[in-house]
Amino acid sequence: MEQKNMNWMKTIGSAILGFGLITSVFASTGPEPFYGVHQSGISTPAQLNTYFIAFDVTTTKKEDLVKLLKDWSDAAVDMMAQPEQFDKNADPTKIPRKSGASVGLSNAALSITFGFGATLFEKDGVDRFGLAKKRPEALVNVPVFTGDQLVPERTGGDLSLQASANDPQVVEYVVRRLAKLANGVAVMKWAQPGFNGAFKAGETGRNQMGFKDGTLNIPTKDVKLMDKHIWVGNEGPSWMQGGSYMVIRPIRISLDHWDDMNLAFQEETVGRHKSSGAPIGKQKEMEELGLKRTDAKGKPVINEYSHSAISSPENNEGTQILRRAFAYDNGITKVNERWPPWRQLTTFDAGLLFMCYQKDPRTGFIKLFSKMAQIDMLNQFTTHTGSALFAVPHGATKGHYIGQDLFED
Amino acid sequence: MSKTANRSIARTSPKSFWIALFGLLTATGPVIAEEGFLETITRNQFLAPTTLDNGDGNPYAVLVAPVSVGDIEKDDVLVDNFNNISNLQGTGTTIIRYRPGTKETKQFAKVSQQLKECPGGVGLTTAMTMLKTGWIIVGSLPSKDGTTRTKGDGCLLVFDAKGNHVATWAGPNINGPWGNMATIDKGDKATLFISMAGFGVPSFDVIDPQTGYPVIVNKATVLRLELNIPNGKPPVIEKETVIASGFSQRADISNFLFGPTGLALAPDDTLYVTDGLDNEITAIEHASTRTDSAGKGRLITKDGLLAWPLAMLRTEAGHLIVANGKNGQFVEVDPKEGKQLYGYWANANQAQSPPGNGNLFGIAWGPDRKSIYFVADDINALWTATP
Numbered sequence: 001m002e003q004k005n006m007n008w009m010k011t012i013g014s015a016i017l018g019f020g021l022i023t024s025v026f027a028s029t030g031p032e033p034f035y036g037v038h039q040s041g042i043s044t045p046a047q048l049n050t051y052f053i054a055f056d057v058t059t060t061k062k063e064d065l066v067k068l069l070k071d072w073s074d075a076a077v078d079m080m081a082q083p084e085q086f087d088k089n090a091d092p093t094k095i096p097r098k099s100g101a102s103v104g105l106s107n108a109a110l111s112i113t114f115g116f117g118a119t120l121f122e123k124d125g126v127d128r129f130g131l132a133k134k135r136p137e138a139l140v141n142v143p144v145f146t147g148d149q150l151v152p153e154r155t156g157g158d159l160s161l162q163a164s165a166n167d168p169q170v171v172e173y174v175v176r177r178l179a180k181l182a183n184g185v186a187v188m189k190w191a192q193p194g195f196n197g198a199f200k201a202g203e204t205g206r207n208q209m210g211f212k213d214g215t216l217n218i219p220t221k222d223v224k225l226m227d228k229h230i231w232v233g234n235e236g237p238s239w240m241q242g243g244s245y246m247v248i249r250p251i252r253i254s255l256d257h258w259d260d261m262n263l264a265f266q267e268e269t270v271g272r273h274k275s276s277g278a279p280i281g282k283q284k285e286m287e288e289l290g291l292k293r294t295d296a297k298g299k300p301v302i303n304e305y306s307h308s309a310i311s312s313p314e315n316n317e318g319t320q321i322l323r324r325a326f327a328y329d330n331g332i333t334k335v336n337e338r339w340p341p342w343r344q345l346t347t348f349d350a351g352l353l354f355m356c357y358q359k360d361p362r363t364g365f366i367k368l369f370s371k372m373a374q375i376d377m378l379n380q381f382t383t384h385t386g387s388a389l390f391a392v393p394h395g396a397t398k399g400h401y402i403g404q405d406l407f408e409d
Numbered sequence: 410m411s412k413t414a415n416r417s418i419a420r421t422s423p424k425s426f427w428i429a430l431f432g433l434l435t436a437t438g439p440v441i442a443e444e445g446f447l448e449t450i451t452r453n454q455f456l457a458p459t460t461l462d463n464g465d466g467n468p469y470a471v472l473v474a475p476v477s478v479g480d481i482e483k484d485d486v487l488v489d490n491f492n493n494i495s496n497l498q499g500t501g502t503t504i505i506r507y508r509p510g511t512k513e514t515k516q517f518a519k520v521s522q523q524l525k526e527c528p529g530g531v532g533l534t535t536a537m538t539m540l541k542t543g544w545i546i547v548g549s550l551p552s553k554d555g556t557t558r559t560k561g562d563g564c565l566l567v568f569d570a571k572g573n574h575v576a577t578w579a580g581p582n583i584n585g586p587w588g589n590m591a592t593i594d595k596g597d598k599a600t601l602f603i604s605m606a607g608f609g610v611p612s613f614d615v616i617d618p619q620t621g622y623p624v625i626v627n628k629a630t631v632l633r634l635e636l637n638i639p640n641g642k643p644p645v646i647e648k649e650t651v652i653a654s655g656f657s658q659r660a661d662i663s664n665f666l667f668g669p670t671g672l673a674l675a676p677d678d679t680l681y682v683t684d685g686l687d688n689e690i691t692a693i694e695h696a697s698t699r700t701d702s703a704g705k706g707r708l709i710t711k712d713g714l715l716a717w718p719l720a721m722l723r724t725e726a727g728h729l730i731v732a733n734g735k736n737g738q739f740v741e742v743d744p745k746e747g748k749q750l751y752g753y754w755a756n757a758n759q760a761q762s763p764p765g766n767g768n769l770f771g772i773a774w775g776p777d778r779k780s781i782y783f784v785a786d787d788i789n790a791l792w793t794a795t796p
Contacts, residue, residue, distance in 0.1 A: 146458040147466075147789065149494055257760070265759040305455075336496035336555060338466060339760070339787045340767025341663030344555060374458045380760045380787055 032111045034073075034080045036395040037242045038231065039402070041113030041164050042324070042357050043220035049108075050164040050194045050326045051171040052248060052353065053179065054157025054388060055186035057120065062129045064185045066407050069114070071181045072161070073401035076112040079174055083107050101173040108167035112174065114402045115160035115246055115390025123158070134406060136237055138245055138360040139391045145373035147384065149338065154250050154386025157189045168195070190386065192250055194326025194353035204277055204285060208327055208350060209258055209381075211270055212277035212285065217323045229320045229364075230357050232394075239406040242394030244357040247321075247365040250328065250386040253351035254337065258381050269377040271308030279308065291315070307378040310371065321356040321364045328353045339380050351382065361389055446724045447741045447751040449779070449796045456791045457507050457514045459784065464494025465503045468784035468791070470537035470547065470589065471720075471771035478543035479570025480517065484509060484776040487517060488784060488791055489533035489547055491665075492555075498665040499532030499552025499560065504545070504572070507791055509776075518545070518572035526577035527551065529561010535670065535720055535771045536565070536586040536603050541594050542638050543570035548586025550607055550665075557660040558612035560585070565603070567643050576643045582632050582651060584608045588670030589720040589771060591680060593697060599644065600697055601634040602680055606658055606668025613660035622659065629656035629668045630702070631682060631693065653693045654702040657686040664717075664734065664767060671721025671731055681744060682706060683718035683731050690718065690729065690742060714740045714752040716763075720772045722781070732772045732783060737765015739772070739781070739794070755794050758787050 032040045057065060084102040121127075121135035144150070163174035172193070179188060199205030207213035218225050227233065232240040258266070267273055267280060277285035281293060281301045291309050293301040302309050313319060333349035336342070358364030373379065393403045459468040467490060474485040481487075485508050490501035506517035522531050529551040536548030545568040553559035562584045567576035585607020593600040608628035617624045631653035636644040658668040671683035680696035683689075684705065691706035693699075709729075717734035724730060728750065729742040737756030742749050756765040768787040775782060780795040 144462045144464075146460050149464055149496075261760065338492075338496045338789075341761070342467070342492070342496060342498055342555070342665075342767070343663065374790070375455055375788070380758070 031082070031107055032080055032109055034077045034112070034396070035398050039113050039243070039392055039395045040080070041111035041162055042230070042244055042322070042392065043226065044109070044111045044164070045220075046196060046324055046326070047109050047111070047164045048166045048196050048198055049168040049171045050162060050353070051175040051191065052160065052162045052194070052355075053175050053191040054117070054189045055159040055161075055179075055182055056189045057128070057158040057186045059185045060128055062407065065129060066401075068182055068185045069403050069407075070401040072114065072178055073396055075178055075181060079177070080107060080110050080112060084173070098177065099173065101176075102167075102170050105167055105170055108165035108170045110163065110165040110170055110174065112178075113160075113162045113164075113246075113392060115392040116403065116406070117157045117160065117388060117390050119156060120158040129407075131406070134237060134239075136240055136391060138232075138236065138362060139389065140362060140366070142247070142361070142387050142389050143366065143370075145369055145384070147338070147373055147379055148387065149383050149385055150387050151385055154190045154192070156388050157390070159186060160246070160248075160388070160390045168193070192328055192353050192386075194328045196326055207352070208253060208255055209266070209270075211266075211272065211274055218320055220322070225320075226322075229359055230322045232359055237406075239393050239403060240391060243392050244322075244359065245361045245364070246390045246392050247354075247356050247358075247361055248386075248388050248390070249354045249384050251352040251354050252335070252349060252383045252385050254347070254381045254383075255350055256347050257337070268303050269306060269381075271302045271306030280306075303377065305375050305377045307376055310376045311368065316368050316371065319364065319368045321358045321368065323354075323356045325355050326353045327351070338383055357392070445728055445741045445743070445750045446726070446730060447739060447753045450753055450781070450794045451796055453755055453792055453794050456509075456782075456793055457512065458788075458790050459488045459490065459505055459507075459514070460789045461490075461503050461505060461516050463503060463519070465490035465492060465501045466494075466496065466789045467492035467498065467501060467786050468789060469501075469533065469535040469770050471773040471782045471784055471791070472537050472539055473773050473776060473782065474539055475594070476541050476543065480572060481506065481539075481543070481570050482508065482510075486773070486782055486791060487537065487539065487545065488771070489537055491532055491534060493522065495555075497552065497555030499550055499555060500530075501533050502531050504533065504537075504547065504568070516572075518568045518574065520566060520574045522551075524566075524577065526579065527561070527564035527566065528579055529553075529559075529563060531566070532563070533566075534563075534585075534587050535589050537771075538590040538592045538601060540592070540599050540638065540644065541596055542644075544568070544638070544644055545570070546590075546601065546644070548603065550585040550587060552665070555665075556613050556662060557610050557666055558614070560607060560610060560666075563607060569643070578646060580649075582630070582649045585610070585666070585668070587668055588672060588683070591672040591674040591696075593674070597638050597640070599636045599638060601636065602652070602672050602674065602696060603632050603634065604656075604669040604672060604682065605630045605632050606656075606666060606670070608658070610658050610660050610666050610668075613662045615660070623661065625657055625659045625686065627655050627657050629658045630654040631669065631672065631680065633696070650700060651702050652680070652696055652699050653682060653691075653704065653706055655704050656682070656684050659686060667717065670719045673721045673723040673729055675723060675727065675744075679744075680706075681709065681721060681723070681729055683721050685717045685719060685734060688712050688715050688717065690715070690721075690731070690744070692744065709744045710742050710747050710749055713749045714738065715749070719770050722772055722774060725778065730772065730781065732769040733765075734769065735766055736763045737761075737768050739769075753794070755781075755783055755792070756785055756787070758785075760787060
């Protein structure tokens with residue numbers, strides 16, 4: 001990324017909904033490597049589709065858990081390396097190992113990312129797998145934020161996996177194949193598919209609210225910035241060095257309500273112009289916010305409680321996270337709105353599958369969102385319905401499985 | 410601004426005040442005759458969220474602690490919640506405590522939503538007061554599904570100054586204690602005035618075919634409770650008197666119900682009542698001594714800037730400040746003259762229509778009586794309107 005853009009990113013880089021951040025949805029179809037210092041799906045350019053799923057481990061045997069991670073790693077290697085193919089030597093009397101659902105499709109820049117929740121280390125006071133002492137300090141219990149309306153069915157989990165690719169059928173197939181491998185070891189707890197619009201590469205796309213939105217807020221090729229803000233370093237345990245911490249939160253957006261707001265109010269809420277993406281009162285998307293600007297009456301040009309202002313690093317001591325979010329739409333659902341007039345209605349169950357990575361959630365998302373949860377103007381259109389934090393260990397090397405040094409050190 | 414300037418403005422144009430929560434709107438106001446309280450108010454400031462980990466929301470009552478006792482320090486602000494985490498009205502069970510000095514917010518009290526002694530359960534309302542002896546009395550108008558379809562009669566709950574629930578008052582005169590209380594507190598004796606908005610209110614889907622709205626009933630009352638407060642023991646009711654009755658009520662899918670809400674007592678023993686549905690303020694004479702109902706009382710003012718008036722305060726100059734439910738305005742009224750003086754946008758949030766609709770409810774004087782605490786139901790927060 002050019003220096004010019006990097007400077008700009010530092011200015012506006014921490015928003016939750018990411019309005020105005022530069023987009024990086026790439027229509028790449030090439031294979032992503034499974035092996036490497038970092039797991040795939042973190043610094044990988046965001047694809048068009050994702051499928052996130054969390055599991056609760058049911059086995060009490062460490063060896064079962066290890067075998068699952070080995071199986072998952074092997075299957076991930078297989079699926080990420082090449083397009084799916086039928087087994088020409090399949091025994092017709094046996095259940096096929098592969099369903100064939102993605103045969104004929106490329107693997108569409110597939111990335112697969114695995115994580116460990118705090119409850120894997122200790123659950124209800126029980127150290128099931130001898131991991132309690134290895135729980136990193138940064139793998140905290142995420143606090144309940146103002147306005148959170150979390151439901152257990154979309155919160156927490158012992159294990160996480162996320163498949164992302166530029167094809168919805170590929171990610172669904174991958175998750176189903178990996179979930180099958182967990183039979184008898186773990187049960188599915190919650191899941192959420194997501195998507196991104198296929199906007200032109202290098203052009204800022206728009207979110208469901210009609211505003212320019214993006215997915216990358218730190219240039220992932222900037223090693224220094226990534227090391228500073230995203231990758232766990234020497235401060236963490238060895239199995240996490242090169243890894244990161246993922247916060248994931250499904251955020252339902254009252255899109256129907258939002259669509260009824262006049263344009264000026266929408267822009268005031270976001271702090272940016274809808275068409276251009278420029279900060280209020282400015283012409284170009286890439287211009288700095290200029291939060292100190294005031295009008296003739298001394299009123300801030302950008303509302304001090306707007307999403308852009310409240311989330312800006314200059315109001316948050318420079319906090320930065322790597323945002324890697326997708327939109328979601330689960331059709332319709334019955335909702336009791338959490339603001340006047342307290343409507344009880346059937347509306348779209350749609351919004352943002354917020355995901356972000358950081359070196360330490362205590363100085364990343366938690367710090368950033370504690371304030372935003374209280375007074376961000378967008379909060380009157382958004383409801384956080386789920387929440388989870390996962391330690392995403394470093395990537396595997398050939399012959400090893402994900403998280404191996406957590407279990408074998 | 411000087412009085413001279415006011416008079417000049419009064420002759421030429423409506424008074425303007427700058428705003429507000431989300432967006433800038435201009436206050437509306439009729440001709441101004443003299444300086445009032447709202448003219449001194451210039452800005453609104455966010456103080457703290459009012460939600461807790463249990464997810465309760467829709468803050469209703471606001472009160473400022475008159476004394477330091479138990480877990481409460483003088484000038485702490487108590488706020489209760491009408492909704493639970495499912496956003497259902499009539500299910501909130503928590504009272505939060507905001508400490509201005511430290512800006513700390515924490516749960517002060519919580520009670521079971523299924524409390525058997527309270528008919529229908531618990532949904533805490535704007536009826537809340539704190540006595541000098543430290544007892545906190547708060548109303549409950551409960552529901553199971555967030556509407557009046559499952560409304561219970563409710564009750565009054567008594568908490569000690571550590572937030573422990575110590576007594577429940579229910580009975581035939583108590584049905585939907587709703588609006589902000591007026592209180593005469595003499596230490597070992599106290600008199601409470603409470604609007605009762607629940608009598609006979611049916612489900613929101615019982616529609617009057619002539620209006621197309623839920624049917625209106627006229628059974629709401631103002632109840633006077635005379636309390637005895639034994640040393641160190643919770644207050645007990647010595648006498649109950651219905652001093653006003655016949656106020657309009659109706660169910661509402663958005664606002665739960667309409668009924669008499671705000672109460673303010675003047676030194677001449679006149680109790681002023683806001684009547685949300687009829688959009689008026691009335692006066693009940695001899696409020697602390699009368700032995701019968703005054704009906705709805707004497708009309709002071711109606712319509713104009715009023716828009717579903719809810720909680721009410723009385724200024725030292727004898728004016729009334731009401732919080733509008735239908736928009737986000739405070740309205741100042743001179744009850745002696747029966748004049749509406751100002752409208753001030755405390756909450757101009759355009760996410761509701763009209764702006765601020767449904768966002769205001771409880772209000773309370775700041776400790777210096779130069780500012781007003783108010784709740785913002787749209788974002789579940791405590792705010793203050795200050796000079």
